[in-house]
Amino acid sequence: MSLLTVGTVAFDSIETPYGRVEQVIGGACTYISWAASYFQENIYLVSIIGEDFPQSELEQLKKRGVNMDGLEIVKGGKSFFWEGKYHQNMNSRDTITTELNVLADFDPVLPKEARKANFVMLGNLTPAIQAKVLDQLEGTQSLVALDTMNFWMDIALEELISVIRRIDILIINDEEARQLSGEHSLVKAAHKIFELGIKYLVIKKGEHGALLFSHDDIFFAPALPLAEVNDPTGAGDTFAGGFMGYLSASNDISMEGVKRAIIAGSAMASFCVEDFSLNRLKTLTKEEISNRLKQFKKLIHFDFID
């Protein structure tokens, strides 16, 4: 099995109540690839960067089994840059700077092998670009997941909806689900969104966990209560990466299989927020991941005696 991931590879400057970092490694595709690499060894990354992006970062990803043939490096170009500042409660943040740079001209070209990937994770990008990726797939994929954001609902809703009609799993947060559906209740929101023909809907609720909907079932995955959250940046992408990494490795896309993948994604996200940038994700061991999965199991386990 293989996983194709398309999205940003970028620089971030981040301020949280617990510190500030400048020009660190970020980007949806970076987080997705790192998180997925703990489950899946056959990953195709498709993205665009400038000449300013450190070669050593690319080497580290290659060592994790990430194929970079689809990474366009623009000579003399600058990589996408985002600067944000989190509020005291970490639940909201302000964007200080967004510099598209080379991303403005991103026109993804999938390497031949990537077109046959079994699993596809479309990170948050213009719906038109996400559609271009779908156009290049050879139709052999088992499952395509897509992340998006309210910004595209505001300015490109029609395009977004036609992309969603072509995918299998939509991964959005609670506010985005409400905006997309016009329903406050997430149960009603899911019901409406399923009219677009998807197989599964994942609604992320940050520190409150995530809901997984199939057409006729619902599953709740908690977030691990943490004493220290230093930087939430990339948590959603890490969740998606862990989720799709696990799913593509197991190749079990039944509701039970997808539930397990959601727990894997939640576990990876719980590591991500412990430190800034990809710091925590880069140092994980299999044992740490296995222990955290057990913590999730223990967190919600109860035996009900009727």
Add this chain to the structure above:
Amino acid sequence: MSLLTVGTVAFDSIETPYGRVEQVIGGACTYISWAASYFQENIYLVSIIGEDFPQSELEQLKKRGVNMDGLEIVKGGKSFFWEGKYHQNMNSRDTITTELNVLADFDPVLPKEARKANFVMLGNLTPAIQAKVLDQLEGTQSLVALDTMNFWMDIALEELISVIRRIDILIINDEEARQLSGEHSLVKAAHKIFELGIKYLVIKKGEHGALLFSHDDIFFAPALPLAEVNDPTGAGDTFAGGFMGYLSASNDISMEGVKRAIIAGSAMASFCVEDFSLNRLKTLTKEEISNRLKQFKKLIHFDFID
């Protein structure tokens, strides 16, 4: 086993985006007693009302096994009245009116049998009144739970803390836990609150579920995702009532036993919000409750294959 519950029996006028009701039955002790009565048949209610409170309501509670010897009825007095209006998202509300009426002179006197109750649920009241109830217990109780609110943290923190030092389970919401501890992280908040000597801490997160902390363990109970939430009034008290009703019936105060009780409380709360006032709680069947408990189990069940 028996359960003593102390708190308000009152009238509410409530406006939500889904309707408005005037002078309906409310009060913490009413919700607690109704919810507990589905698990525990031996309940002592201690409260105060005016002559305006309908006799038929008291008769209904008596039929559920609720002993009313500790209910003071003030001749010519008016019952406690609260009027509130919920915001569009139902997560916050404004208090329009609070009329203490007979509650202003509430000086609870426990009937002889109630002093020997095995389980005690202190609903949200002035800490001084909660202390007076504790003073009258004969010391034979297995477990005392207490609910409170930010208002008492603002104006009577010292008294509140000395009452908390005397109880076993504190039941508060996330914002109250943060205020009481001065910590944003609920894990850190729990750690600090445990310094007061309690055995368990329950942190309610409304639609996001509830966390149960013991000294060295943590359990997460989800809230059931609902399509229709018509009135959240009393949900927290219903949770506490279902929790203490189940716990007192099982008489199992181990962490595993308390986990099961949390699920029972969550199930009862999920019914409460479906309709205004006590409407839904009054019509429940054992089968409906059993089915809902199964829904909770299913909602979070997964088999992880390492």
